[in-house]
Amino acid sequence: MDQQKIKQYGDELYAAWLACKPVRPLLEREPEISIEDAYKIQEQFVARRVAAGEQIIGKKIGATSKPVQDFLGVYQPDFGMLLSGMVYQEGDTIDLGTLIQPKAEAELAFVLKEDLKGPGITAMDVIRATDYVLPCFEIVDSRITDWQIKIQDTVADNASCGVYVLGKTKGDPRKLDITLAGMVLEKNGELFSTGVGAAVQGSPANAVAWLANTLGELGIPFKAGEVILSGSQSALVPVVDGDELVCTVGGLGSCRVKFFGRSAA
């Protein structure tokens, strides 16, 4: 795909994000987009947000569970960039008016204390380089109409990242069994779904190792202090005005978030 088209689609997704107006699937219009092209479009989309004043503060890993991979027809995860404008604090109320068609996912977030430079990174390096882990919510959102995404669409759209909320309880992965830690997701005081760390690539540490190796190949830095959202451990929860969600990671703690207003679609 030529440079001009990459720029055009990156700009289009940026405009869609800014206006909260979704666009038609890119793959429908450009059947030849490769996953590499899609990452270049993502780079342009993110570059526009950075040019408008945000900073890159971490990464998210997506498509980490088998049901999502089956749906997308890909058998590896994808990644997107976390930007400073996406951050909410635990207990905050998220304005749905800033989102198009949001859904929440309960995840484990990692904060690194050392750079992780792939290739050659294993799950053991991830634990070694991790400062702490946190319970968190990622609110995914799609700039593509009705979530009609294929892998190229979601990758170009910054891995469908919307906003995220970090819990306050820090856990040490040397003391917490991140693979077997249960995930309990409640919506408005009722149990919504349960999961476990192993739902993410066998272990969230495997997903982070995959990311370090993938970024290493692409020459993208992966620095100490960055936040990594390691992938969904729950079912996707559509959210509407007044909803309150709590996720609890067994042996760690909870993250709570509320929503108000109306999303664009």
Place this chain on the structure above:
Amino acid sequence: MSMNVTLSREDVVRLCERVEGAQTRAYAIPKLTNEYPNMTIGDGYAVQLELRQRFLAAGHKQTGWKAGLTSKAKMLQMGVNVPSIGFLTDRMARPENSAITVSDLVHPRVECEVAFVMKKTLKGPNCTRQAVLDATDYVLPAVEIIDSRFSGFKFDLESVVADNGSSARYVGGGRARYPADIDLRTLGVVMEKNGEIVTMGASAAVLGHPADAVAMLVNILGELGEELPAGSFVMSGGITEAVAVKPGDSIVARFQELGSVSMRFVE
């Protein structure tokens, strides 16, 4: 839930013999409500009681109880708002890491559960989560091998209760823990079949908390005029969906904080 018994003594014995035959000789039968459409849940428990008395008279030793239909999805599917219960005996117990024969089962499926061993007797009604935790000696991980004796998995609550809640075999193992030392609500569980993850979940999937399922079991026992004796082994209900097994399959259930339970299945 009505515990009224509407069937005659003769019909209870007849149905018990039908279930007992299916259980002991491993064949499928049509659901009992085909012939007795007005059968109640109380009738189901009357058949189950008859079955238990026959087994005990034959020298089986009762080891405890199990709760079934403890997930919201299953209850909704069956149109009930309480779990079902069934009894467990020494003949159903298998050691961990053993080879379990399936030729004497109809269509066995396995699920991961948190099990409780009681140190105090509990009696319903009004048994609570806290009362269960206070009466618990220790908790441990378990795998239940359920086996509905009804053809094509077509059944209703009345028939399942009469069939002793599909109880067939069970394996306890892993690591014993005091309930006060762990958060029983958020334990993660992974089931692997032949080295591959087949189902996952966390313990809250059981009625929000496994001890709530045990409290409900005690309250159902109360309605039946029975208590949960000290020393009982209690399985609190499947955290994960039931997975079919056949000869050659190997199962490992891994639990946060409770270790793992493994077994393999043979002809």
